[in-house]
Amino acid sequence: MRAAVLECVQRAVRIARHHQRHVAEKGGEEAAGLGQFGFQAKVVPRRPVEDAPLLLAIDIGVLVDPVGDTRRAFGRPAALHRLIIICAAMRFFAFALAFALSCSVAAQEWPAKAVRIIVPFPAGGSADLLPRAVAEKLTERWGQPVIVDNRPGAAGNIGAEAVFRADADGYTLMSSPPPPLVINKLLYPKLAYDPDEFVPISVIGAIPNVLLVHPKVPAASVAELIAYARANPGKLNYASQGNGTTSHLTAELFKAMAGGLQITHIPYKGSAPALTDLLGGQVDMMCDNLGVSLPHVRAGKLKALAVASRKRFPGLPEVPALAETLPGFEAVAWFGIVAPPKTSPAIADKVALGVQEALKLADVRKRLADLSAEPLGYSPAETARFMRQEVERWSAVIRTAGVKLE
Secondary structure (H helix, E strand, O other): OOEEEOOOHHHHHHHHHHOOOOOOOOOOHHHHHHHHOOOOOOOOOOOHHHHOOOOOOEEEEEEOOOOOOHHHHOOOOOOEEEEEEOOHHHHHHHHHHHHHHHHHHHHHHOOOOOEEEEEOOOOOOHHHHHHHHHHHHHHHHHOOOEEEEEOOOHHHHHHHHHHHOOOOOOOEEEEEOOHHHHHHHHHOOOOOOOHHHOEEEEEEEEEEEEEEEOOOOOOOOHHHHHHHHHHOOOOOEEEEOOOOOHHHHHHHHHHHHOOOOOOEEEEOOOHHHHHHHHHHOOOOEEEEEHHHHHHHHHOOOOEEEEEOOOOOOOOOOOOOEHHHOOOOOOOEEEEEEEEOOOOOHHHHHHHHHHHHHHOOOHHHHHHHHHOOOEEOOOOHHHHHHHHHHHHHHHHHHHHHHOOOOO
């Protein structure tokens, strides 16, 4: 008797097609003989579909009596038949391996149609522009359209819920800044989705936030702004990308660390409309990511008092870091890609690889540099670890600033 593991699905299919699986009569001598080896006899006909996944079955070549009595065959040579015996535990592992192989094959064939990346914020902001830069290259790489679909509202919760409920086939993804991924669960008592169940794929890049004021505000530095706000409590207001966004939390952290300043919050639905009103003077200040606001700063339409990164930003070396006035201050916006719960890891790996390859291209790096973004291109494992760290960091910000949604 010999025991060997079937080497591949093709071999199993070949066996299933050309050999009857041996039939053991229940309660007969043969079943009793099998019992001596710790197996339970089962009567089954040849079934190619079922036989194919039996990759971990014990494949025993035995000399079988022509009438089909294995017990007597052990003692008397006869025609060579193949007996496939499988126990319950082996069946479990066999199907698990078959499932993994099928996922791998599916990932190789994916995508076979257009892929949609939902951005839960409006068009025109950095949250929209970064995934678009990558989506164009993914379209070229995969030979299928990769479409950016904006679904703004509720601090990203509307778009996030749509992705959460989408099929786990890789054809619906989400690219988003921190709120729906790591912040909203810290602020909202109940969400229609569980951000912890998203499948992490990659982080495209990160952009430092910047403290912006309209030219009408009589302050040319962080110290002067703090002094003015203290002397005029409630007079200033600030725009944000929405409740619970990094823009909102950065401003609240600034107010808290500056001694509890009284500055009124005016939430918008994304960077673009908030920045429009800031440029028009309808609001006094804003903590926005540097990406889309930098051109307005260089044009003199807005004043950048400080960046919220740990160090000064190389593109604006004359603008100090907030940490120079408020030690320990840091607030950076990043833009991650996730998939619906239970999406195949093989598909997540393929998307992450596509993002990494796109970020190596000179024209993509230039577009990110124009947005003041640092390219990252994390793997799924790195993204998962990074997001866990971000939950802890923003949780500390929320506690320090005492942020509560109204």
